[in-house]
Amino acid sequence: MTSNxxxxxxxxxxxxxxxxxxxxxxxxxxxxxxxxxLPLATGLFNFCPAWKLLGVNTRKPTR
Incomplete structure (x- = not known):
């Protein structure tokens, strides 16, 4: 599960x-x-399955 x-x-x-x-x-x-x-859990776990399917990522890229 990658953070998104x-x-x-x-x-x-x-x-x-x-x-x-x-x-x-x-x-x-x-x-x-x-x-x-649902939003509480996705916020706490830093992962949203729906956004994974849509290819959305609001996390800043790591260097």
Whole structure:
């Protein structure tokens, strides 16, 4: 599994995922809020399977 998520993308995924889960826990948006597990996990693991399929990479190249 090669890292393909980096920088602002990683932070955005973690924040959005956490907010969606929090809203689901409080009952504000219902069961659909649990979809926040996906962006949270991809942000924490630095890997997005969908972006791998699409050939997208937001991680800065290593030297």
């Amino acid at each position: 998520v980096g920088g602002i993308d990683k932070i955005a995924r973690i924040v959005v995922g956490a907010v969606l889960i929090l809203l689901a826990l409080t009952g504000t948006i219902g069961v659909w809020g649990w979809i926040g597990v």
